[in-house]
Amino acid sequence: MKEPILKVNNLHYSYGTGNPALKGVSINIYQGEKIAVIGSNGSGKSTFFLNANGVLTADHGEISYQGTVINKKNLKELRKNIGIVFQDADNQIIASTVMAEVGFGPMNLKLPREEVIRRVDEALTYMNILDFKDRPPHYLSGGEKKRVTIADIIAMKSEVIIFDEPTAALDPLNAQMLEEVLVKLGAEGKTMLISTHDVDFAYRWAERAIVFNQGKIIADGTPLEIFQNREVLKQANLKRPAMLDVYEMLVEKKMVKNTNDYPTSPAELKILLEK
Amino acid sequence: MENSVGKSINFIKTSEKAQHQATYHHKIGHKHGEGSAIDYYAYASKIRHWNPGFKVAFSFTTLLLCIGLNNPFVSIAVILGMAFLTVVKGGLPLSAYLSVLLIPLTFILLGTIAIGVDFSRQPLGQFNLYLGLGYIFTSVDKLQEMAVLMLKVFGAISAMIMMTLSTPSAEIIGVLRKAHVPKLVIELMNLIYRYIFILLDVFNNMRNSADSRQGYCDFKTSCTTFGSVASNLLVVSLKKSNAYYTAMEARGYDGDLVFLEEEKPFQISHLFIAAGFLFFLLLLWYVTK
Known part of the structure; x- marks a missing residue:
């Protein structure tokens, strides 16, 4: 068995008001996994992410990164290796030019100036926003801001990238752009965790899905397993992906052969129908 | 991706925007958002690539000379020189320049x-x-x-406005940092600058949503609505500052706010021209005193 890149053991966390947000979360995450984190609003996804990055300190439980248990001293190592792309870009963008913004993380890593510049250029090129380099963030559109926030994390060269509801508030074109970036990052072997309410996206993109409900993980498996488990779906108030319904209907009506080769996108279904 | 290219072209076409203003907004006057217009002009200026330190130092020396020499001819030379730099070199439409000058002019x-x-x-x-x-x-x-007195103050102000209309705030802050202004002040300036636009945005949204529900139908209602919007704004900004801090920490912020600044090469020819201009001012003062 491989050693997990991130190991979370029995994590408990409650906010100042005393309401527990996480009630014993344990999970092992392995290098290169593409994980969809699903669950209703307030189920503890964001709290879990902030704990995983070390911004929040758990009341109880431990987190280890590549076998090292995280404590106050090596917290910085955790933040360097686990990057979060926040849901609201305006809450993440802090500097007054795109260049300064993307350079913020690398500057905090205390890298030499030349290295910071190199990484900023690299990240901006990666996200196709090199032209915006010296523009202030308040003259960017929502989709462009999102790209800047992703470039922020790419410039830090984090091993694990967490996206907190990245597709929220994006138009279809930008959402597609985002998905392309995710595929590209996945091909480079980055470990990714994405929280989303878009079950179709989760079904199509993820290799593994984790379902949060009331501060606990209630299911962990492949998206297919999770979305076929009606009990879990009911408990977490989730919808089934449209493609899954369509496929099962087609099988039921004997229009396609049941090969257990579940299509996740219209393109895949087309191939199946043309067989 | 296409839309971004379109956007960047839009961004460059300030002159087109100004043209639109000139055609459809005849008066030299003010519309809402004039404050951020200055910020916008600074980004669109053609002399933005000049070394910011040079621009700040030059406009500041000009200001000092204009006040110190106390000579109407020098003042006129400064007014004309700065207008030349901003309008001809910087490519800012004259109407926009006059519109910006109108605010201090009223006070003067x-x-x-x-x-x-x-x-x-x-x-x-x-x-x-x-x-x-x-x-x-x-x-x-x-x-x-x-x-x-009017000429003197106007000259001094046009020197400062030349700087603001050609140098984005972030660069001015960078110059101040190099001039060893205390770190705390610099960090605050950076954050406040970024935050102004977020607050303006949030405020606009709140105002529009209140407006759409008849929140500004008469004077009394307007006052109440303004009060509620203001208090709501305070709550939102406290929340936002929390979210901000979280996001900063997530990227390894540990108490030192350092930003990457672009180094803009310093051109020797600018130095000579600037020295020539300042020398001309002194000469003018000497001849006419």
């Missing part, structure tokens, strides 16, 4: 009139005007003094 006029004109019970001075209760009076000397 109001302020200097108070110096040139005085009140009295008796008819005094070379010119006076009886107003029932008393006289307002003035003299040629007084008027001259007023004109000189």
Whole structure:
């Protein structure tokens, strides 16, 4: 068995008001996994992410990164290796030019100036926003801001990238752009965790899905397993992906052969129908 | 991706925007959002790539000379020189430049009139005007003094405006940092600058949503709505600052706010031209004093 890149053991966390947000979360995450984190609003996804990055300190439980248990001293190592792309870009963008913004993380890593510049250029090129380099963030559109926030994390060269509801508030074109970036990052072997309410996206993109409900993980498996488990779906108030319904209907009506080769996108279904 | 290319072209076409303003918004006047217009002009300026340190130092020396020499000819030279830099070199449309100048100009006029004109019970001075209760009076000397003062202040202001209309705030802050202004002040300036636009955005959204629900239908309602929007804004900004801090920490912020700044090469030719201009001012002062 491989050693997990991130190991979370029995994590408990409650906010100042005393309401527990996480009630014993344990999970092992392995290098290169593409994980969809699903669950209703307030189920503890964001709290879990902030704990995983070390911004929040758990009341109880431990987190280890590549076998090292995280404590106050090596917290910085955790933040360097686990990057979060926040849901609201305006809450993440802090500097007054795109260049300064993307350079913020690398500057905090205390890298030499030349290295910071190199990484900023690299990240901006990666996200196709090199032209915006010296523009202030308040003259960017929502989709462009999102790209800047992703470039922020790419410039830090984090091993694990967490996206907190990245597709929220994006138009279809930008959402597609985002998905392309995710595929590209996945091909480079980055470990990714994405929280989303878009079950179709989760079904199509993820290799593994984790379902949060009331501060606990209630299911962990492949998206297919999770979305076929009606009990879990009911408990977490989730919808089934449209493609899954369509496929099962087609099988039921004997229009396609049941090969257990579940299509996740219209393109895949087309191939199946043309067989 | 296409839309972003379109956007960047839009961004460059400020002159087109100004053209639109000139065609459809005839008066030299103000619309909402004039404050951020200045910020926008600075980003669109053609002399933005000049070394910011040079621009700040040059406009500051010009300002000092303009005030220190106290000479109307020098003031006029400064006004013309700065207008040349901003409009011709910087590519800012003249109407936009005048519109920006209109704000300080109003203050200058109001302020200097108070110096040139005085009140009295008796008819005094070379010119006076009886107003029932008393006289307002003035003299040629007084008027001259007023004109000189007006030119001086106007010159000083156009030097500063040349700087603001060609140098984005982030770069000015960078210059201040190099000038060893305390770190705390610099960090605050950076954050406040970024935050202004977020607050403006949030405020606009709140105001629009209140407006759409008849929140500004009469004066009394407007006052109540304004109060609620203001208090809501405070709560939102506290929340936002929390979210901000979280996001900063997530990227390894540990108490030192350091930003990457672009180094803009310093051109020797600029130095010579600037020195020439300053020398010309001194010469002008010497000849006309």
